[in-house]
Amino acid sequence: MAGLPVQAVLAGRVAMVTGVRQPYGNAVLIETPLEGPGAKILRDQIPTPSRLLQPSNSLSCPDYTAFVPGSQSVSLYVLYAHLEKPAELAPGQQVGCAQPIGAVGTTGRSVNPHLHLEFRAGPSGIQFTSMAHYDPAATQDELRNYCLWRISGAFAPFDPIPLIHATTLTGE
Numbered sequence: 001m002a003g004l005p006v007q008a009v010l011a012g013r014v015a016m017v018t019g020v021r022q023p024y025g026n027a028v029l030i031e032t033p034l035e036g037p038g039a040k041i042l043r044d045q046i047p048t049p050s051r052l053l054q055p056s057n058s059l060s061c062p063d064y065t066a067f068v069p070g071s072q073s074v075s076l077y078v079l080y081a082h083l084e085k086p087a088e089l090a091p092g093q094q095v096g097c098a099q100p101i102g103a104v105g106t107t108g109r110s111v112n113p114h115l116h117l118e119f120r121a122g123p124s125g126i127q128f129t130s131m132a133h134y135d136p137a138a139t140q141d142e143l144r145n146y147c148l149w150r151i152s153g154a155f156a157p158f159d160p161i162p163l164i165h166a167t168t169l170t171g172e
Contacts, residue, residue, distance in 0.1 A: 002084065002113035004104045009078050009117070009160075011097045014089045016128040021142065022135035024081035024116065025108025028089060028101050032076045033124055045162060046076060046121040050153030059133065061147035062140045067154060069123030077126075077155060081116035082107050091127050109134060122155035 012032035020026055034046070053065050084105030095101060106113045131145035132138035138146075149155050 001104050002106065005100050006080055006083060006102045006104060006115055007098045008095045008101050009097070010076065011099075012076075012078075012095055014091050014093045014095060015077060015126060016131070017087050017089050017091060018130045018132075019086045020107050021130055021132040022138070023109035023133060024079070024131070025110060026083035026086045026102070026105060027079060027081040027108070028083065028087045029077055029079050029128065030095055030101075031124070031126070032078070034074055034076060034121075045158075046074070047156040047158050049074060049120075049122050049156040052153065053148075054151060054153040056147055056151055059147055059151060060143070061151070062144045064144050064148045064152055067148055067152070069126070069154065071124040073124040074121050075124040075126075077120045077122055079116070079118040079120070079149075081118070082110045082114060091129075118157065119160045120149070120155040120157050 008030055010032045012030040014028065015031040016027070016029035018024065018027045053067060080101060082105050083102035087102045089095065089101060104113050104115050128145045130142050131149055132142035133146040
């Protein structure tokens with residue numbers, strides 16, 4: 001599996017590219033706005049992110065409760081992690097559906113080659129410079145970004161399988 005190509009699940013805009021940082025290693029985050037008529041099926045299937053941020057009870061996190069999204073609209077974010085090497089993409093760059101974005105690797109907190117995919121709904125227009133945790137060298141900004149992404153409630157996780165099934169049935 002190591003070295004197999006990784007392609008973007010959906011078209012969107014690069015919201016983060018990180019090098020080898022714990023726990024995700026080399027990672028890419030792509031935002032797909034939920035706008036336009038073709039995105040209706042997406043909007044109907046994903047959860048609504050929380051506007052009331054949840055405090056961290058399980059991780060050592062800097063205060064992230066001052067986070068205020070700049071937009072009321074919601075986007076779908078897909079995280080591709082443990083890539084073989086840093087992606088040759090830049091934040092803000094547009095990515096097409098099925099465009100190659102990297103290769104399967106085992107960077108970060110990984111013991112074998114695999115692709116870590118994480119689907120979350122969150123406020124539109126967010127860009128992270130980096131995110132990290134479980135690493136004494138992680139900066140406060142990286143820790144805050146990780147905690148905001150993982151546990152704050154601002155980015156609601158969801159299972160994409162029902163979405164894929166609904167899209168297949170409707171042909172959208």
